[in-house]
Amino acid sequence: MSRSWLLLSLALLALPATAANLRYAEDQAPAIVNPLFGSTMAEARVNELLFEGLYTDNQDLATTPALASTAELSPDKTEMTIRLRDDVTWQDGKPLCAADVVFTIQAMQDKGTASTEAGRVSFIKAATEVDATTVKLKFARPEARPEDKLLFKILPAHAFTTGTAVKRSDAFRNKPVGTGPWKLVKYNEDNSISFSRNPDYRGSVGIPDVTMREVSDKNYQAKLLLYESLEGLVRVLPRDLALLQNNRKVELYPYQTNSWWYVGFNLARAPYDDANVRKGLSALVNVEGLLAPVGTGDILSGPFVKSSPYYNHEVVPTAEDSSAAERYLGAAGYTKVGGAWTKGGKPLSLKVAAHQSLESAQEVAINLQSQLQNAGLTVNVEFLDDAAWKSRVWKDHDFDLILSQWSFDRNEDIRDQFYSAGARNFTSYKNVEVDKLLDKARDATDPYARKVALRDVHRRVHEDAPMLFLWTLDSYAALSVKVKNVSVHPFYFFTFAPGWQMK
């Protein structure tokens, strides 16, 4: 028996199904279960099972109250008074109260927390407790529909003992307490996480038990679904779509995560601070060649997917072009000696870092390494686990090039990635004109103005080349036909899962 089949067999034996258990696969278990620090889609999905916001999306994707009961906006639209539901308790039995909302906002805003979600509450100037179940929010400027921004998850103040400066290492991460439809039962030795229905949840929940299973080799996920060792895949590899669509035991559900892959340069580090180097390296890459083993997808020229209203179709994707590469690298002072690009006698040598959990990242990174080496560069590739990624890429910006993917909700708000002070601007990209356009887009009250501004951002970012934009892939979930009444939220996935049923 080959090692592959042995692994598959072991996986099939793990965690036998119960009639009412929904087992879904993630490439990698969430590194942290605390909405203050979530940065990956896997974490967002788990948060959706456990926590709730003041508001949420209904099935028509309209904002609807969740923990909020009623709200009143001041005539000048700078204050909102929110009364909370009085029938909500935390999973430890304590009642939801206004202090929880105030704590959550302050913790997100506290620089000591360094929350990845800080940008989502930057429009709130102050949050105060009016009484036990009433909160008043003051906004930095008038807000036409502030409820549309109040979808972030609320945390229990009583579960944190160190004030609003929360650490990633806080014990909450191991014993999260939410108000959501499921509660976390335990972390299992195989990196899976078991959840059970929250008996105090006010609404009906059709599936009693949910298990998140880590299946790091994505090639096995479809097989495990077909062998009924899983009931759900949150993201199907494009090459598995044919296999799954012809199987009557499985249903495919397309959904939109507005995701794009990229190779990002570290603009804070020489020689990648030189646009000629970035453009030269980009021109050495055959993007179609990188995409081929992954599946079919749209090759992109900028930071939006092609169907986006902000995608600038006049900008052409960067194509492999050896003469353009020579021109750009030459302008940066590099010459090709003995088949290798050098400057001042030193070869151009770079490191590409990729996250371990990025689907198909290994194939893409190795192919990228091969392409660049064939073009005369010295390239090392490293695959980082989540902790190393967060530390080196998010915190220290310690990398040459990164291979990664961003997913956006339907607003496709790229401000955090490309604003010079953006919280997710790992590449240290800075362009004053782009900053102005991003401000203009944020402040626009006319949809046409926002569209024009962001199409201009697309063009300018493409010209500056802080990233080589690669492609977008179609997002598909696959679920056993045993799972009924399925409706998938296009970004958070499990928002409507309480309504799902197991046959």
Place this chain on the structure above:
Amino acid sequence: MLLLFSLLACGGAADVATPVPSGLDETWVATVVRAPERFDALVGTDRAGWIALHKNDWTTASYGGGVASQRAAAELAVLHGVLAGVSNDAWRAIGTTWEQRGNFPMDSALPRLIALASRDAGDETAATRWEKLPGRADPSLDERIALHARVRKGDADRGILLAASAQPMLEEVVSDGKRPFWDPMLHLTLSQSYGRVITAAYPTDPLERGLFSGMIDPADGAPAASRAKLGLTTPQSDDVEACRELVRGFDRALDGWKTALTATAPEAGKVLLDDLRLVDGLRARAIVDWSVEALGEDRPRCALAMAQMALDHEHPRAITPLNSPTLFAVLAQANLRTGHTREALDALEVLVAPFPETTGLDETVGDLAVLAGLDRAGDSREN
């Protein structure tokens, strides 16, 4: 090329096998597989047109002037009919969303454009209300409305409109630059224009009428009657699970029937069955027809669920022999009507290259998506 080869290779007499009793026995697929010489004779009249029709390339198919051309025009009429629904819904939603949000631009032609879309949607009350609002007058808009009236009556060529649709109908100068507006009446006019092909001269022969279509009943009975013949229950409500079960039941019926058909078909028929993926084609097109029907009955969730099950997921962003243009139009309208405006753009984007006249609709739905998100805080995650 494979199709061409198959079409060339399929001549000759065939052994007609005993039919397997099924509600699918009278479909065009059964005729083609059991009597491939009839298929050969028909496609021989306009090979390029029928190949294009099989590929769902209706624009090419419409050039030939024969039966395939008539069939393609009828398909285009349905396509633009669904797109007209998308357009009318999008324009009206722009009006209501912007009004609710505030800062609606009254010094604009926008109220009048929304009124036009409302009238085309049959909502005279809304049309009257929007017309009463102050708005910017524009003589070119009156000219365009008059042109639409002439094309709808058959007094002018739709080609003039198609040429004009490459650019915005109006561009208003505003403080941030230009605000372009695209023609809200285009797709209903095109639908009516293409639909004029369905006259007394439209083919009545079951194979001519049905080949590469979703028609199950050659008598062109209502889809519900066809489904009843297969023992399938038609959901009366917008019950997604019931609609998914309808498609699953259809799949079960097709699976068994295909096996039986293959066992009794002549060799030439089997080649056609497999190479042209006839059963898959019938399935996809029938489900799209049912989805259009569901949209017409105000069951958008059902329409969306069924259309997603019709989609060839190996090529989800391409028009193929299994993915018809109308499938993407249905996905667009069903998504739009269920609040998934951004997803509607995914479907429309597929249509823009083969149908450049949909550029304006794509931009208009994009405007709605942007408008709906003006007050939201975006979220982004890695992987």
